[in-house]
Amino acid sequence: DAGVIQSPRHEVTEMxxxxxxxxxxxxxxxxLFWYRQTMMRGLELLIYFNNNxxxxxxxxxxDRFSAKMPNASFSTLKIQPSEPRDSAVYFCASSSxxxxxxxxxxxxxxxxxx
Amino acid sequence: QQQxxxxxxxxxxxxxxxxxxxxxxxxxxxxxxxxxxQFPGKGPALLxxxxxxxxxxxxGRFTISFNKSAKQFSLHIMDSQPGDSATYFCAASKGGYxxxxxxxxxxxxxIP
Numbered sequence: 001d002a003g004v005i006q007s008p009r010h011e012v013t014e015m016x017x018x019x020x021x022x023x024x025x026x027x028x029x030x031x032l033f034w035y036r037q038t039m040m041r042g043l044e045l046l047i048y049f050n051n052n053x054x055x056x057x058x059x060x061x062x063d064r065f066s067a068k069m070p071n072a073s074f075s076t077l078k079i080q081p082s083e084p085r086d087s088a089v090y091f092c093a094s095s096s097x098x099x100x101x102x103x104x105x106x107x108x109x110x111x112x113x114x
Numbered sequence: 115q116q117q118x119x120x121x122x123x124x125x126x127x128x129x130x131x132x133x134x135x136x137x138x139x140x141x142x143x144x145x146x147x148x149x150x151x152q153f154p155g156k157g158p159a160l161l162x163x164x165x166x167x168x169x170x171x172x173x174g175r176f177t178i179s180f181n182k183s184a185k186q187f188s189l190h191i192m193d194s195q196p197g198d199s200a201t202y203f204c205a206a207s208k209g210g211y212x213x214x215x216x217x218x219x220x221x222x223x224x225i226p
Contacts, residue, residue, distance in 0.1 A: 042218040091157050105157030
């Protein structure tokens, strides 16, 4: 199994640009999570999906952030417009209910907004 | 609201020492307490987990101690090795295991 796949691994963009992060969960997993990690705030849950449906988006910082999961094998996190304070490592994780919900994390996307 | 408090923020021990990382939670509805290990440049990975119906769980050199009445749990690493140098996150979740609340992390350095 390839594990959770995220792309790109690194992204450098200028303030005001649109950023799209992509995630492919582990096949067969029915829950998908997006996290943001910074030194100041640690690991924050932004949003999670169950069976492709958004369940809790209370962690999404503001309307500039949006996430979609059009099918069981793909999700996107979009930031439009991006700001320097969005610079962080963004992780995608997936899990399967019934196996004590262990979350398997991807390698992360390191985003730098100049 | 910080629902899972973790300490210390960083820890340095000599090889062979026993680092201890402590966590406290507020929500009594939490019923699953995993620990995740994160190496630089990698995503967190599950290390060990415990349910509140047991007071201790061991897996290899890693032990979780759980005190339900105090709403505290801790991770002990026996005979620590330089390869254990990583950031450790405690976490908690309730019913359905889906939404996990993470602690702030402890950066452990094991010196040879």
